[in-house]
Amino acid sequence: MNTSGSSVSVLRRLRGANNEGVLALILIGLVLAMSAANPAFFTLPTMFAIVRSSIVPLIFALGVLIVIISGGIDVSFAAIAVFAAYTTVRFSTSITDPGLIGAFALALLVGAGLGLVNGAVIARFKLPTLIVTLGTQGIFKGALLTYIGSRYIADLPGSMAAVSTTNVVEISVDGRDAYLHVMAVPALLLCLAVAWMLRRTMFGRGIYAIGGDQEAARRAGFRVVRIQVLMYVLVGMLAAVGGMAYQIMGRSSSPQELVGGELDIIAAVVLGGASIFGGRGSVLGTTLGVLVVQVIGNSLILAGVPSAWQRAAVGGLLIVGVGVQALAAKKSGRRVHTNVDDPAPEPEPEAEREREGARA
Amino acid sequence: MNKRPSSTNAFVRFNDAVGDQWSQISDRLLVSRGASRMLILVILSFAFFAALNPSVFLSPLNLQNIAVASPEVGVIAIAMMLAMLTGGIDLSLVAIANLSAITISTLYSAVAAGNPAAAEQLTPVLVLIGLVVGLLGGLFNGFLVSRVGITPILATLGTMQIYNGIAVAWTGGSTLYGSPEVLTAIGHATVAGVPMLFIIFLLTAGVIGVVVSRTPLGLRIQFQGANPVAARYSGINSRRVLMSTHVVAGLLGGLAGVLFIARNPTASADYGASYVLLVIVIAVLGGTNPAGGFGTVAGVVLATLTLQIVSSGFTAVRLSAYEYAMAQGVILILVMVADQVTWRRRRRPQTTPVDPVAVGT
Numbered sequence: 001m002n003t004s005g006s007s008v009s010v011l012r013r014l015r016g017a018n019n020e021g022v023l024a025l026i027l028i029g030l031v032l033a034m035s036a037a038n039p040a041f042f043t044l045p046t047m048f049a050i051v052r053s054s055i056v057p058l059i060f061a062l063g064v065l066i067v068i069i070s071g072g073i074d075v076s077f078a079a080i081a082v083f084a085a086y087t088t089v090r091f092s093t094s095i096t097d098p099g100l101i102g103a104f105a106l107a108l109l110v111g112a113g114l115g116l117v118n119g120a121v122i123a124r125f126k127l128p129t130l131i132v133t134l135g136t137q138g139i140f141k142g143a144l145l146t147y148i149g150s151r152y153i154a155d156l157p158g159s160m161a162a163v164s165t166t167n168v169v170e171i172s173v174d175g176r177d178a179y180l181h182v183m184a185v186p187a188l189l190l191c192l193a194v195a196w197m198l199r200r201t202m203f204g205r206g207i208y209a210i211g212g213d214q215e216a217a218r219r220a221g222f223r224v225v226r227i228q229v230l231m232y233v234l235v236g237m238l239a240a241v242g243g244m245a246y247q248i249m250g251r252s253s254s255p256q257e258l259v260g261g262e263l264d265i266i267a268a269v270v271l272g273g274a275s276i277f278g279g280r281g282s283v284l285g286t287t288l289g290v291l292v293v294q295v296i297g298n299s300l301i302l303a304g305v306p307s308a309w310q311r312a313a314v315g316g317l318l319i320v321g322v323g324v325q326a327l328a329a330k331k332s333g334r335r336v337h338t339n340v341d342d343p344a345p346e347p348e349p350e351a352e353r354e355r356e357g358a359r360a
Numbered sequence: 361m362n363k364r365p366s367s368t369n370a371f372v373r374f375n376d377a378v379g380d381q382w383s384q385i386s387d388r389l390l391v392s393r394g395a396s397r398m399l400i401l402v403i404l405s406f407a408f409f410a411a412l413n414p415s416v417f418l419s420p421l422n423l424q425n426i427a428v429a430s431p432e433v434g435v436i437a438i439a440m441m442l443a444m445l446t447g448g449i450d451l452s453l454v455a456i457a458n459l460s461a462i463t464i465s466t467l468y469s470a471v472a473a474g475n476p477a478a479a480e481q482l483t484p485v486l487v488l489i490g491l492v493v494g495l496l497g498g499l500f501n502g503f504l505v506s507r508v509g510i511t512p513i514l515a516t517l518g519t520m521q522i523y524n525g526i527a528v529a530w531t532g533g534s535t536l537y538g539s540p541e542v543l544t545a546i547g548h549a550t551v552a553g554v555p556m557l558f559i560i561f562l563l564t565a566g567v568i569g570v571v572v573s574r575t576p577l578g579l580r581i582q583f584q585g586a587n588p589v590a591a592r593y594s595g596i597n598s599r600r601v602l603m604s605t606h607v608v609a610g611l612l613g614g615l616a617g618v619l620f621i622a623r624n625p626t627a628s629a630d631y632g633a634s635y636v637l638l639v640i641v642i643a644v645l646g647g648t649n650p651a652g653g654f655g656t657v658a659g660v661v662l663a664t665l666t667l668q669i670v671s672s673g674f675t676a677v678r679l680s681a682y683e684y685a686m687a688q689g690v691i692l693i694l695v696m697v698a699d700q701v702t703w704r705r706r707r708r709p710q711t712t713p714v715d716p717v718a719v720g721t
Contacts, residue, residue, distance in 0.1 A: 073513075075637065121693060125700045128650050132696070134637050135689035142686030150682070260633060263451065267517055276511055308533060312525025319504060319518035326509040 071278025115236020447652025498610015585652025
């Protein structure tokens with residue numbers, strides 16, 4: 001790889017371990033193209049609107065990223081999110097309002113419990129994660145609608161409703177007001193926290209190790225079962241925060257929402273460079289992936305293209321992104337995103353892991 | 361190795377031979393178990409709900425409903441099983457089916473606006489075009505998976521978004537009305553009390569079953585999924601196998617679209633959104649190994665029936681659709697756990713005799 005000269009290695013570094021550089025270029029290119037085509041795009045209100053619409057997908061994407069790095073796929077996070085958030089709202093409106101912190105604590109508790117179910121089944125019985133989370137998705141949603149409630153709640157409890165209308169930044173530009181919703185702050189903090197956890201803690205390194213090779217991770221001394229269970233608990237809690245953010249920003253609570261959009265989030269995470277085989281992926285890439293998806297949606301609307309094409313555009317981008325990687329891997333003799341031939345482990349993640357391990 | 365007395369070698373050889381025999385026998389048991397376990401589940405669930413509320417559950421109307429509702433899900437589940445046989449997955453099937461249904465509806469409406477009689481006469485052509493749409497969708501999937509080399513789950517996640525996006529943009533998100541009356545008539549027709557759709561379903565299942573178990577292609581598909589490396593070294597053209605699998609899956613998706621529109625003379629982009637995950641549940645429940653290499657059409661057909669029976673049974677005993685969703689998840693996880701436990705028990709006697717040998721050398 002390094003034989004072709006130092007300029008290549010610089011380029012490689014700029015590109016990032018998970019193509020973050022390429023994604024950033026696409027993002028900048030999209031923003032520039034849209035700004036040139038429509039001056040209304042490059043304004044603070046638009047930027048804030050994009051950030052606002054990215055908050056909830058981003059929080060979900062963090063959880064999905066963690067599971068994908070560990071070599072799994074989680075399709076139950078939306079069910080956990082809606083379960084935790086709706087249960088909290090239902091509790092707060094019908095029994096007593098526990099305050100904002102209490103509400104989040106309750107949601108986190110519920111999310112952790114549901115995550116524990118996922119983790120326990122997956123780690124104990126070593127079942128495919130996609131199948132288990134498919135099952136728990138149905139169980140969680142069914143249990144929510146059967147035992148907690150199926151009614152749409154239009155009024156959030158006072159403590160949550162107060163946050164709904166709070167903005168962290170309010171700027172007036174050229175007579176137009178730009179608002180940045182306060183939920184952007186916890187989303188950003190969560191990004192930093194997850195990035196730190198994945199890169200700097202033994203737990204995070206363990207997740208990468210399990211995703212790279214579960215058996216190797218076990219022999220290297222990682223407690224695979226414990227890491228997996230803890231990880232799914234954590235992912236459940238992230239989903240709960242995402243659900244709370246969704247309801248707070250939507251100013252209502254419905255048990256019928258969120259579930260069904262899982263694949264869109266997974267697409268954004270994969271777009272962000274996470275390998276579906278596990279072992280690689282980064283918070284930066286995921287954040288860029290979510291932003292690209294949102295910017296595409298926003299640009300299409302501004303460009304007068306029916307928003308229906310957003311899905312097709314994201315799908316096309318996903319195919320092109322992964323396809324280019326697969327073709328490049330084929331050319332250089334490695335096999336990454338393929339099951340056509342033998343899925344030989346690529347050397348790169350290991351080197352990456354060692355480098356980061358040494359740094360930590 | 362040389363130090364060891366020959367009697368141990370003979371013993372080891374004998375032990376290995378017994379082990380091989382045992383694993384062959386148990387493999388055969390497992391093959392039949394996939395389908396026979398589902399048969400037991402079908403009978404049990406049927407008997408259970410028939411006992412709970414015979415007057416509603418056993419009514420001809422309810423039984424016909426089961427038979428009319430299963431084909432469209434079942435055909436997609438069979439396609440999913442095919443994709444899983446190669447060790448892949450196809451998330452785009454429902455989107456393909458909807459695209460096929462939308463194409464038929466749009467073309468019919470376009471022709472019928474000018475000449476209704478001609479539109480009716482064109483029905484076979486329209487159905488063919490619907491199937492071709494499925495074929496093309498599968499062809500693109502196959503191209504991405506086998507030529508470009510994208511992992512099936514990612515390739516079909518992408519194409520699912522593309523096909524669905526095209527469908528939404530095409531219909532503007534609204535439901536299309538208008539379909540050939542002949543198709544609707546077929547959708548309502550019964551032969552000796554059995555709905556025509558169900559017969560079509562069984563015929564399709566039979567054809568695919570023969571393809572999977574009796575043709576070279578089917579054997580290659582199973583081999584490719586069981587061990588891609590071994591398949592490659594055995595001279596199997598994995599590209600061609602993956603391509604054919606996805607084309608056949610796409611074709612079945614197109615057929616499902618025809619069934620959609622025959623059962624219900626409307627077409628929309630978001631019809632059957634819950635099917636995407638449901639068919640994975642059915643395929644796995646029917647004994648398909650999601651890692652590839654094993655699955656039977658009979659198992660999938662029976663799993664389709666089981667879920668449909670449980671669904672209408674829940675309605676018959678006045679349980680909600682939500683409780684059905686829960687039951688679906690519980691059944692899936694229980695079956696997987698049961699599989700896992702028996703797999704472990706089967707593996708243990710095979711691995712233990714190897715250990716002393718390893719220690720000895």
